[in-house]
Structure formats: C-alpha cells, structure tokens
Amino acid sequence: MTSDSPSAPETSVPSCYRHPGRETYVRCTRCDRFICPDCMREAAVGHQCVECVNEGAKSVRRPSGAPRGGGDWRPTVTFALIGLCVVAFLGEIASSRFVYELLMTGVAVMPDGSVGGVAEGQWYRLVTSMFLHERPNGDALAITHILFNMWALWVVGPPLERMLGRVRFLALYLLAGIGGSVLLYVLDPGGAAVGASGAIFGLFAAFFVLGLKLGIPVQPIVLVLVLNLVITFAPGTNISWQGHIGGLAVGGLLAAAYAYTPPRLQRMVNVAAPAVVALALLLTVVVKTAAIPGSVL
Known part of the structure; x- marks a missing residue:
C-alpha cells in the first residue's frame, strides 16, 4: 500500500x-x-x-446564467423527504384511516375491527410510519411533532447529504427509521408509533460521528441530542423511546462505517455496510415474527 x-x-x-x-x-x-x-x-x-x-x-458549453463552481448543488433528497412527510401529514388530516393503515405496530386491533401489523404480514409499516406524524385532532400542540422533525431535517439534512452523497445519505436515513421501527417491534410488538424521529435521531448520530472524524464542531448536536433524550425518557410523555434509540444506533453505526473505513475499501463499504444493516434488520423481524403466536410465519 x-x-x-x-x-x-x-x-x-x-x-x-x-x-x-x-x-x-x-x-x-x-x-x-x-x-x-x-x-x-x-x-x-x-x-x-x-x-x-x-x-x-x-469542455462543456455552459447555459447562460448557470451558476459556477458547483453552486448549483441542492440537497434534493432532503427536500424530497420533507415533501413526503408534508404530503403524508395532509393525508392524515384528510382521513384518520390513513394513519392506522400506515402506522407502525407489531400486531393490534384497528379501529375498524380488523387485526393488522407487521406480524400479520404488513411489513410496509416499518417504512411508512416514518413519514407520518401526530394527527392534529383539535390539539394545537400536536403540530409541533412534525414541525420539530422537519426543522431538524432541514438543518441537519443538507450538510450530511453533501458529506455523504445522496445515495449514502438516503440509505442512512431510511435504515435509521426502519431501525427504530424494528426495535419497537422487538421490545413492544403491541405498541404503536408514528414519526420521522427515529430517522432524525439517526441523522443526529451520523452528524456527531462524522463531525468528530472531520473536525467539525459537534457541541450543538450533542446539546440537541441530550435535550431530546431527556424529553424522550421524561415521565408522562407519550413517546416511543424504542424508535429514537433504534434510529440513533443504526445511524451512528452506518456513519462510523462510512467514516472509519480505509480509503481503499471505501467503495465496497459504501454498498456492503447498508446491505449488512438491512439484512440484520430483516432477520430480526423474521425471528420476532416467528415468535409471535398466530403470526404469518
């Protein structure tokens, strides 16, 4: 070498x-x-x-008025994720059925009397739940759920997307969100949750790991993380701590793989790390589903 x-x-x-x-x-x-x-x-x-x-x-003819020096870069994945969450929120306002058909739960009786959940073969809930947020239902404070998550994504998403590239950034976001859903499924299969918080916590962890590696100040993200963890575990809060911790763990793990891999192995790890994490989450869901009586397995 x-x-x-x-x-x-x-x-x-x-x-x-x-x-x-x-x-x-x-x-x-x-x-x-x-x-x-x-x-x-x-x-x-x-x-x-x-x-x-x-x-x-x-060697390329530049269109008139086009920005120079890479100035045309846009955090398109971040914008797309925010857009999906906003569209999903509008769907929640339009119909409560939109919520219970897509929220994360292992196995539960739905408002229409049907039994649904990941254990019933509805694995899509592991993903769709991360784009939902608390439904207003006349509670003015409910909207703070989506507002905080979208603010956090707006602030942390662009710098991470630029550091990691769009593909790695999207993989980290989705796998962190799924990681939160999987931990909830394992520890509380009868529980239910919505929100992008698991994925957001994954971004927080990734920013911390990459910040340490690249010499970027991480004190602000540490403060935000500590405050959110205090709120997560505060008595009387109706928050899925499993989703937050699961996302935090997956996001930190993937970021560490990206950051601390020797350069000669970087291209391989860019593909292998998300694939290994996805396989581990898949196997965890399979094992948990098989252990639930009456599940599809």
Whole structure:
C-alpha cells in the first residue's frame, strides 16, 4: 500500500489536498485526491474537487446564467423527504384511516375491527410510519411533532447529504427509521408509533460521528441530542423511546462505517455496510415474527 506523502506512515490520517489541516476520507472521483466538505462538488457518481469541476466545465458549453463552481448543488433528497412527510401529514388530516393503515405496530386491533401489523404480514409499516406524524385532532400542540422533525431535517439534512452523497445519505436515513421501527417491534410488538424521529435521531448520530472524524464542531448536536433524550425518557410523555434509540444506533453505526473505513475499501463499504444493516434488520423481524403466536410465519 502506498501513501499520499512519501514521509507519512501507513497509519497516517488522510487530509484534504487543498486544506492540509482537515482530515477526510472522501476522494475526488476524477483525480482520486482527498477532499474535505468545502471542496466537494456533487458529480454523477460521488464527488469531485473544485479543480476537476472547473477543468471539466471548460469542455462543456455552459447555459447562460448557470451558476459556477458547483453552486448549483441542492440537497434534493432532503427536500424530497420533507415533501413526503408534508404530503403524508395532509393525508392524515384528510382521513384518520390513513394513519392506522400506515402506522407502525407489531400486531393490534384497528379501529375498524380488523387485526393488522407487521406480524400479520404488513411489513410496509416499518417504512411508512416514518413519514407520518401526530394527527392534529383539535390539539394545537400536536403540530409541533412534525414541525420539530422537519426543522431538524432541514438543518441537519443538507450538510450530511453533501458529506455523504445522496445515495449514502438516503440509505442512512431510511435504515435509521426502519431501525427504530424494528426495535419497537422487538421490545413492544403491541405498541404503536408514528414519526420521522427515529430517522432524525439517526441523522443526529451520523452528524456527531462524522463531525468528530472531520473536525467539525459537534457541541450543538450533542446539546440537541441530550435535550431530546431527556424529553424522550421524561415521565408522562407519550413517546416511543424504542424508535429514537433504534434510529440513533443504526445511524451512528452506518456513519462510523462510512467514516472509519480505509480509503481503499471505501467503495465496497459504501454498498456492503447498508446491505449488512438491512439484512440484520430483516432477520430480526423474521425471528420476532416467528415468535409471535398466530403470526404469518
């Protein structure tokens, strides 16, 4: 194995070629040099450095008025996730059936008298529940559920999406949300929950892990995490702590895999890490379902 610097030991931490004091594990997909978040420019696959983007732009006719230097980057996955949650919230307002048909539960009697849940073969609830939020039902405070989650996604989502890239960011978000649903299913199969909080907690954990790796200040995210955990476990709150902790664990685990993998293995881990986590969650659901009397298994 060779090192970028002839005098550096094999165990040295790579740093950005434009900002030598910044540690990073991301390489430009064109020149293969290490780049920090400030130097990343979204490419068709992965990220490119500023110099490669500018070099490539010389051979492409630029439409009049188009932004330069990677300025056209947008956190499209973050925006799409927020949009899906808002659309789902409007569906909840329109019909209560929209909620109980899609909320997360292991096995429960629904308001229409039917029995539903993951144990009844409705595995889609593991995913759909993360786009639902508390239904207003005349309670003015209920809307704070979706407002806080969407604010958190708006604040934390774009920087994480830029650091990880759209595919890895989406994988982390979805798997963290599913991780929260799975932990609820394992520990309280008769319970019910809605909300993007599990996925949001996964983003908090990922930001903390990547922040430590890249030297980004993490004190604000630690404060937000501590406050939310206090609220989660406070007496009298109707909050699914399993969803929060499950999302936190999965998000932190995936972020650690992305951040601390040696560069030569990065491409493989980008695919393998989410796949392994998804398989582990799948097997957990299968085992739990088989243990519930009368389940589809």
